[in-house]
Amino acid sequence: MVIKNIGLIGAGTVGFSFAKLLAKNKARIKKEFGVALELTRVCDKNTSRKNELEALGAEFCDDVKKIVEAKDIDVVVELIGGLHPAKEFIAAALKNGKDVVTANKKLLAYHGKELFTLAAENDCYIKFEASVAGAIPILKTLTENLSHGHITDIYGILNGTTNFILTKMTKLGLGYDVVLKEAQENGYAEADPTADVKGHDAMHKACILSSLAFGVFPDVNTVACQGIDAITAEDIAYGKEADKTIKLLGVLKRKANKLEIRVHPAFVANSHPIATIDGAINAVFVNTQDCGPFLFSGFGAGGDPTAMSVVSDVLDIARDSELRVMVPPGKEMPLVDIGKEKAVFYTRFSVLDKPGVLAKIAGKLAEYGISIEEVIQRERGSKDKHVSLIIVTHEAVANDLRQAVKEIDKMSFTKHATQVIRIEEFKQAV
Amino acid sequence: MVIKNIGLIGAGTVGFSFAKLLAKNKARIKKEFGVALELTRVCDKNTSRKNELEALGAEFCDDVKKIVEAKDIDVVVELIGGLHPAKEFIAAALKNGKDVVTANKKLLAYHGKELFTLAAENDCYIKFEASVAGAIPILKTLTENLSHGHITDIYGILNGTTNFILTKMTKLGLGYDVVLKEAQENGYAEADPTADVKGHDAMHKACILSSLAFGVFPDVNTVACQGIDAITAEDIAYGKEADKTIKLLGVLKRKANKLEIRVHPAFVANSHPIATIDGAINAVFVNTQDCGPFLFSGFGAGGDPTAMSVVSDVLDIARDSELRVMVPPGKEMPLVDIGKEKAVFYTRFSVLDKPGVLAKIAGKLAEYGISIEEVIQRERGSKDKHVSLIIVTHEAVANDLRQAVKEIDKMSFTKHATQVIRIEEFKQAV
Secondary structure (H helix, E strand, C coil): CEEEEEEEECCCHHHHHHHHHHHHHHHHHHHHHCEEEEEEEEECCCCCCHHHHHHCCCEEECCCHHHHCCCCCCEEEECCCCCCCHHHHHHHHHHCCCEEEECCHHHHHHHHHHHHHHHHHCCCCEECHHHCCCCCCHHHHHHHCHHHHCEEEEEEECCHHHHHHHHHHHHHCCCHHHHHHHHHHCCCCCCCCHHHHCCHHHHHHHHHHHHHHCCECCCHHHCEECCCCCCCHHHHHHHHHCCEEEEEEEEEEECCCCEEEEEEEEEEECCCHHHHCCCCEEEEEEEECCCEEEEEEEECCCHHHHHHHHHHHHHHHHHCCCCCCCCCCCECCCECCHHHCEEEEEEEEEEECCCCHHHHHHHHHHHCCCCEEEEECCCCCCCCCEEEEEEEECCEEHHHHHHHHHHHHCCCCECCCCEEEEECCCCCCC | CEEEEEEEECCCHHHHHHHHHHHHHHHHHHHHHCEEEEEEEEECCCCCCHHHHHHCCCEEECCCHHHHCCCCCCEEEECCCCCCCHHHHHHHHHHCCCEEEECCHHHHHHHHHHHHHHHHHCCCCEECHHHCCCCCCHHHHHHHCHHHHCEEEEEEECCHHHHHHHHHHHHHCCCHHHHHHHHHHCCCCCCCCHHHHCCHHHHHHHHHHHHHHCCECCCHHHCEECCCCCCCHHHHHHHHHCCEEEEEEEEEEECCCCEEEEEEEEEEECCCHHHHCCCCEEEEEEEECCCEEEEEEEECCCHHHHHHHHHHHHHHHHHCCCCCCCCCCCECCCECCHHHCEEEEEEEEEEECCCCHHHHHHHHHHHCCCCEEEEECCCCCCCCCEEEEEEEECCEEHHHHHHHHHHHHCCCCECCCCEEEEECCCCCCC
């Protein structure tokens, strides 16, 4: 029987869930898969869960060397997150010939290529199912199944916090600040929500998806990324009227010799399955050339859901132990410059309600070759009171629109920067 | 490098797609997974695709022994379907030490236990991802991932043909016969649609899901199974009014010491994700105790989608080749007697529109302890003209309702057998 001795770094929410879930599933896994997964040692500076972990049969320590350098550890599970010292711990584990399982999306987005190369050099695995879409086994599915159908594009709801916030705003008609505060109070958002609401977390996950779906690790600093923190109740209200829902999307598309990767809020038609994904749920919608579209959804975060993917990774390592399969280090492929691409946009101007304003805006848009599909002004203002003027464009080059909007925003009748949200158009739908 | 020589039995739609998809993906699989998958030989009585298959590098033959007994074949792919001679071919392959991949749900539902035992005795795999929900890698996901979260129940749309028919009926307000005919003309339904429309195909798939999710192979003859052939435009219209959609569901639930397995049309609340799955798409909704709910959807049939799952299975066999993992032969667990369970029902009576009719029906229901939530009679009839009377019950024991309905159907004012459709209630939803 294959026996894997596991060393766990980090006994926080996910780490502790992993220890418990592994203990709960150990006997079943041994029976069904014929492998023994033993949590041998746990390392954390915080000793608050020492007793509970020891009760689960693990030795507790505060020296990470007892895990990454220990002869009796086969698999190192890193669940501390962040770039450093997680990177150094993983590198040390690989250099000592240990397989690694991690949920650290930021680390993989920034240093994945380097770590995968190091793993290959040392003939070790790095597995990271939990790093994208929590409990959904999307990485395994992309790699081992959907790849055979030639993946063409992916639309993901990759961040549960922002989807929770957008869902609350949509269902209750509330503003961003009110909902964020509530989400923070209920533990759905961090005290410092930047990584979530600015789209960084979703963008890191999009980079990992790219590496597996297309074999390309994009430079994380060049991926177009916009958050949800500027979305207002008014934008959401327009969506309801237009039978559309605002979602923070991670979009990946294979083009001729380029990849398109972008993370931003977008209006999605309510008839598309991705629009129906509500709350702290993640979803990944995958189109393939040969085998049609797929949708996968489930919890994207939380202790047990994330830990489940970590357990699966450890099991996969044990099951594949005689046949090492490496993630290819990744080929180079330029990214599409999103600004030069055409799309349909919703723009919300804040303007004085007086004759000639629409003419000036329309004129400036026309100057940049942008034509208008729809104009909506629901309230009446005055020559002193600003109102919202919503303009939906026909297909326009993104940079042209941004430039036109920039110039309009300097005109005396505008109050504040214009809101611009892409309206996502899908080639195919389930 | 691991090399697997594949023998394919059956060069029909799926078989030929498999040959093409394998050829298309061979180089990539070799590069990414380090295994060589070679389609060595194809057997079919029909020689119409002989040249095309030979052009793909495979030898063509009409003698199945050249596959199931051949020394140069490692993996036998069975894609002829049906119970016989598929069973004999697979048994012969296993006895000759060959791993087997099949898409044959009927065969596995009837003889799975026997064939898995034979595979274990001969230290061989049987893999069958394509047998349930076509391209969706649901079997692998259940076994290798979701199991660690303790699967509690599954709701599946497991048959694309019936989902296509129900979707058309719902969207266009058409009757069953009209839509079935169109589906047959467009290749969405077979000339003899019995296996699909009577629910047998979905039921076979539910039995396979049970074996993997719960380790229990139910006796296929004892699983409650009802088709969609009695659903009328009127039933669908009620659903629209009540914000519900009729779906042919495969339902599996783990109970204290029993399993509940049933296949039947049911009303599903439109707010549940499973209600949004339209057309020839399959979906599997899985609840777990520890890790929340999941939804997986994609094409459930068709050459390439089904073949993709076959390719994945062959790859998995090649990757796991040094560590054989057997599907456990399955424990025994009694099935819940659905008739003794409580549920909410929609009933549509066809009755004469005269005083006293409702009193008689309500009286008979009361006799069986069934109380009424809602009564709807939209049209006016007469003492000579029958009209539809819809009664939605509160929770009632299924057998009691059936018995009451049976007695009501004998009353002089009823025209034909009463329609009874369960209204599915979900504990959790994504």
